[in-house]
Amino acid sequence: MATAPRFWRENPSRYNMVGFKCNSCGKFYFPPRIICPLCHRKSVGKTEPVKMKGTGAIFSFTEIHEGMDEHNVQKPYIVAMVELDEGVKVTGQVIDCDVCDLSIGTRVRATLRKLSEEGSAGVIHYGYKFVPVRENGERPGDE
Amino acid sequence: MRRVAVIGVGITEFGELWDSSFRKLGIGAGMSAVSDAKISADQIEALFVGNMSAGRFIRQEHVAALIADYSGIARDHIPATRVEAAGASGGIALRQGFMAVASGLHDIVVVGGAEKMTDVSDIESSMIQSSAADQEWETELGATFPGLHALMATRHMHDYGTTREQLADVAVKNHRHGALNPKAQFRREINRDVVLRSPMVASPLRIFDCAPSSDGAATVVLCPLDMAKEFTDSPVEIVGSGQASDSLGLHHRKDICTMGATRAATERAFKMAGLSQKDVDVAEVHDNFTISEIIAIEDLGFFPKGEGGKATEEGLTSFDGDVVVNTSGGLKARGDPIGATGVAQAVEIVSQLRGTADKRQVKDAEVGLTQNIGGTGATAVVHLFRRV
Amino acid sequence: MKGVGIVSYGAYVPHFRIVPDEIGKVWGVDGKAMGKGLMISSKSVPAPDEDTITISVEAARNMMSRCDVDPKDIGALYVGSESHPYAVKPSGAIVAEAIEAAPDLTVADFEFACKAGTAAMQACMGLVGAGMVKYAVAIGADTSQGAPGDALEYSASAGGAAFLIGAEKVIATIDDTYSYTTDTPDFWRREGQLYPRHGGRFTGEPAYFKHVISGGKMLLERTGMSPEDYTYAVFHQPNGKFPTRAAKQLGFSAEQIKASLLVPQIGNTYSGAVPLGLAAILDEAKPGDRIFAVAYGSGAGSDAFDITVTDEMATFKREAAPTLNELMANPKYLDYATYAKFKGVIAKERD
Numbered sequence: 001m002a003t004a005p006r007f008w009r010e011n012p013s014r015y016n017m018v019g020f021k022c023n024s025c026g027k028f029y030f031p032p033r034i035i036c037p038l039c040h041r042k043s044v045g046k047t048e049p050v051k052m053k054g055t056g057a058i059f060s061f062t063e064i065h066e067g068m069d070e071h072n073v074q075k076p077y078i079v080a081m082v083e084l085d086e087g088v089k090v091t092g093q094v095i096d097c098d099v100c101d102l103s104i105g106t107r108v109r110a111t112l113r114k115l116s117e118e119g120s121a122g123v124i125h126y127g128y129k130f131v132p133v134r135e136n137g138e139r140p141g142d143e
Numbered sequence: 144m145r146r147v148a149v150i151g152v153g154i155t156e157f158g159e160l161w162d163s164s165f166r167k168l169g170i171g172a173g174m175s176a177v178s179d180a181k182i183s184a185d186q187i188e189a190l191f192v193g194n195m196s197a198g199r200f201i202r203q204e205h206v207a208a209l210i211a212d213y214s215g216i217a218r219d220h221i222p223a224t225r226v227e228a229a230g231a232s233g234g235i236a237l238r239q240g241f242m243a244v245a246s247g248l249h250d251i252v253v254v255g256g257a258e259k260m261t262d263v264s265d266i267e268s269s270m271i272q273s274s275a276a277d278q279e280w281e282t283e284l285g286a287t288f289p290g291l292h293a294l295m296a297t298r299h300m301h302d303y304g305t306t307r308e309q310l311a312d313v314a315v316k317n318h319r320h321g322a323l324n325p326k327a328q329f330r331r332e333i334n335r336d337v338v339l340r341s342p343m344v345a346s347p348l349r350i351f352d353c354a355p356s357s358d359g360a361a362t363v364v365l366c367p368l369d370m371a372k373e374f375t376d377s378p379v380e381i382v383g384s385g386q387a388s389d390s391l392g393l394h395h396r397k398d399i400c401t402m403g404a405t406r407a408a409t410e411r412a413f414k415m416a417g418l419s420q421k422d423v424d425v426a427e428v429h430d431n432f433t434i435s436e437i438i439a440i441e442d443l444g445f446f447p448k449g450e451g452g453k454a455t456e457e458g459l460t461s462f463d464g465d466v467v468v469n470t471s472g473g474l475k476a477r478g479d480p481i482g483a484t485g486v487a488q489a490v491e492i493v494s495q496l497r498g499t500a501d502k503r504q505v506k507d508a509e510v511g512l513t514q515n516i517g518g519t520g521a522t523a524v525v526h527l528f529r530r531v
Numbered sequence: 532m533k534g535v536g537i538v539s540y541g542a543y544v545p546h547f548r549i550v551p552d553e554i555g556k557v558w559g560v561d562g563k564a565m566g567k568g569l570m571i572s573s574k575s576v577p578a579p580d581e582d583t584i585t586i587s588v589e590a591a592r593n594m595m596s597r598c599d600v601d602p603k604d605i606g607a608l609y610v611g612s613e614s615h616p617y618a619v620k621p622s623g624a625i626v627a628e629a630i631e632a633a634p635d636l637t638v639a640d641f642e643f644a645c646k647a648g649t650a651a652m653q654a655c656m657g658l659v660g661a662g663m664v665k666y667a668v669a670i671g672a673d674t675s676q677g678a679p680g681d682a683l684e685y686s687a688s689a690g691g692a693a694f695l696i697g698a699e700k701v702i703a704t705i706d707d708t709y710s711y712t713t714d715t716p717d718f719w720r721r722e723g724q725l726y727p728r729h730g731g732r733f734t735g736e737p738a739y740f741k742h743v744i745s746g747g748k749m750l751l752e753r754t755g756m757s758p759e760d761y762t763y764a765v766f767h768q769p770n771g772k773f774p775t776r777a778a779k780q781l782g783f784s785a786e787q788i789k790a791s792l793l794v795p796q797i798g799n800t801y802s803g804a805v806p807l808g809l810a811a812i813l814d815e816a817k818p819g820d821r822i823f824a825v826a827y828g829s830g831a832g833s834d835a836f837d838i839t840v841t842d843e844m845a846t847f848k849r850e851a852a853p854t855l856n857e858l859m860a861n862p863k864y865l866d867y868a869t870y871a872k873f874k875g876v877i878a879k880e881r882d
Contacts, residue, residue, distance in 0.1 A: 062293035089394040096546040
């Protein structure tokens with residue numbers, strides 16, 4: 001079972017999608033890395049934490065029918081690989097929509113939701129999930 | 144570097160083996176390989192054991208020592224090493240054994256692979272399997288192991304027009320092959336409808352697109368090629384070995400329809416062997432999901448990218464095809480006891496090249512290939528075998 | 532208090548709804564009639580992965596996206612709720628991290644039944660007015676609980692709104708506030724209990740009406756204003772009837788509360804109710820508009836506010852976040868079984 005500190009230390013990335021930018025090559029990474037996999041040692045001292053805007057488009061997606069215990073209540077639920085506008089791909093749930101609302105290319109934005117909890121008495125883990133948006137910021141299906 | 148041969152193989156039945164413990168499985172496969180190789184226990188110089196997650200499946204770490212102990216070879220204090228690379232644990236253990244013999248460090252080396260998966264609940268088993276992906280940035284965000292492969296499938300269908308039916312054809316073919324394998328977990332044929340009507344796991348993948356949870360073990364015995372004839376009339380040489388890695392997370396790949404690690408490992412193995420794809424008669428590939436086999440036969444270079452589904456549909460990967468893929472039934476039908484899988488693939492290829500594969504024998508098979516994957520492609524290992 | 536007011540605001544309402552008829556069917560109650568009596572046609576339902584913290588974060592992020600305030604200039608953040616996910620561990624600390632206001636600020640969770648959010652606003656006004664902090668955030672949010680089969684089940688819903696309180700570039704000044712508090716046991720939840728208990732009809736006259744009317748009257752007296760001086764009014768809305776009657780008793784028209792009366796669509800959002808109603812008013816208010824607000828919290832007390840929309844509203848980036856109308860549009864309706872699963876009333880045993 002996960003323990004509180006293991007999640008806690010990733011809070012900036014889980015809550016605010018703080019990633020990593022290599023100022024040697026200019027590329028963004030998420031989650032943060034220790035060194036840039038392209039620039040290697042050249043990136044040391046030239047990297048900075050950078051917050052992703054949290055907006056992007058669905059690169060691929062699936063509706064999960066057999067999941068982990070913590071997702072029982074939500075089954076079936078949608079997981080997508082999202083290509084963020086910074087050019088970084090991330091994996092996360094897509095919520096508050098039906099799978100038929102989605103296709104490759106659907107615009108999404110990150111929001112904060114409960115990811116899991118360590119039983120009814122343990123710590124609650126929060127992190128990013130995605131909601132579909134139209135260009136004007138509304139939910140799909142909005143008139 | 145010395146040339147290396149396989150002189151003995153052994154495998155347990157694969158399946159839900161309720162009365163078999165981890166150690167019973169490991170020893171069972173080991174004893175049949177050692178007896179097949181006609182060696183005695185005291186000739187064994189080193190043991191490598193491929194195992195993914197005994198710590199979580201049976202709450203037992205340190206399983207190489209366990210197997211050495213219960214095999215009765217620990218009294219000679221031989222080196223016993225566990226190898227872990229998720230689903231590729233067995234294949235990487237084989238490569239470790241290969242390198243130990245090739246380097247001249249050891250003469251006779253036993254490589255085993257084993258997993259006991261059914262002592263935990265199905266949910267627990269899924270959670271353990273998903274730990275082969277990036278636990279903190281994929282699994283804990285909701286992605287399951289089938290879910291990650293479903294992302295590949297969705298994208299492969301989108302980019303190349305691979306059809307749902309073509310995915311089903313992988314399962315249909317591997318069940319047809321598995322029906323010919325007495326050691327297979329599933330020995331019955333299925334048709335497309337069975338796959339297409341089976342319960343959804345992670346769209347578009349259904350239960351019949353997924354390899355099962357299995358118990359089982361497999362073992363091979365290696366020695367220098369020039370010693371092989373002392374033990375067997377039909378040695379099989381390992382002529383190429385390639386291993387490669389890639390990003391742990393699927394989302395960090397440039398292209399999720401290609402496993403870069405498979406491509407790199409394939410290139411290295413063929414280069415070492417001095418062979419090319421057209422030389423391969425029979426291949427065991429890592430079909431933990433139907434989409435995985437389609438991607439594998441493309442990345443191995445048997446078919447152009449995007450044409451794996453079509454090739455399967457046209458029967459090019461079954462008997463009488465260009466390359467017969469997964470004669471054992473593959474992970475799908477033979478079963479997938481994770482750490483055993485890579486070694487079981489080698490056992491199948493050796494049987495084919497020896498000409499002892501019975502009803503599923505590929506005629507005049509001379510060159511065989513195994514491809515074993517860890518996670519969603521973060522580890523790949525490819526071996527090439529040739530009849531001596 | 533001069534010049535202290537609302538610099539920005541943001542709201543959030545969950546995507547899911549259930550209608551009273553669907554609840555009534557399960558309990559052998561005429562749900563349609565129940566809904567009609569309460570003036571509730573549907574209520575919002577939080578998704579299983581939503582709680583007061585996620586609702587607060589979403590509202591606070593909407594608030595931040597409408598202004599150019601550096602989150603590091605926020606000196607205080609208070610979350611008012613009666614459904615804090617933790618009995619011990621502040622909701623506000625998570626919200627503060629999520630809007631990148633941490634660590635240089637003070638944070639606490641407030642509880643005063645349904646008026647915890649407005650109590651937080653008053654605390655923020657004090658800190659800003661005293662010059663102790665440049666900006667302060669007050670949030671009212673709830674995922675309120677109604678026991679299965681209880682009358683509350685038809686109304687208890689979820690939502691929340693966040694207000695950035697400051698003294699610069701305020702879109703609405705809070706000109707005065709007055710609170711009225713007594714010990715009145717109309718509604719409560721004991722520590723460790725899943726659902727609240729209430730005094731039935733006792734929650735009406737001696738509780739809601741006494742406090743809302745007293746608070747409202749006193750504020751009108753203090754400010755020397757009369758109901759017709761206000762463009763808008765918002766009252767705590769446990770159902771549609773109570774605020775409508777309270778408005779009438781105080782001399783406000785149906786037109787004045789129309790914009791803020793969200794309860795028919797989303798139910799009783801408890802600590803979110805007046806904050807959301809106020810947010811709905813700010814979604815359409817123009818410079819010069821006057822707003823009269825009275826929140827009510829069981830136990831019991833009321834917080835009344837006299838608010839004036841400033842010229843800053845003309846250039847305010849309202850469109851940078853969704854309005855209440857946008858947030859409430861195109862909900863997904865649940866059947867009772869799914870609702871019960873979402874609320875954790877029925878649960879699959881874990882392996």
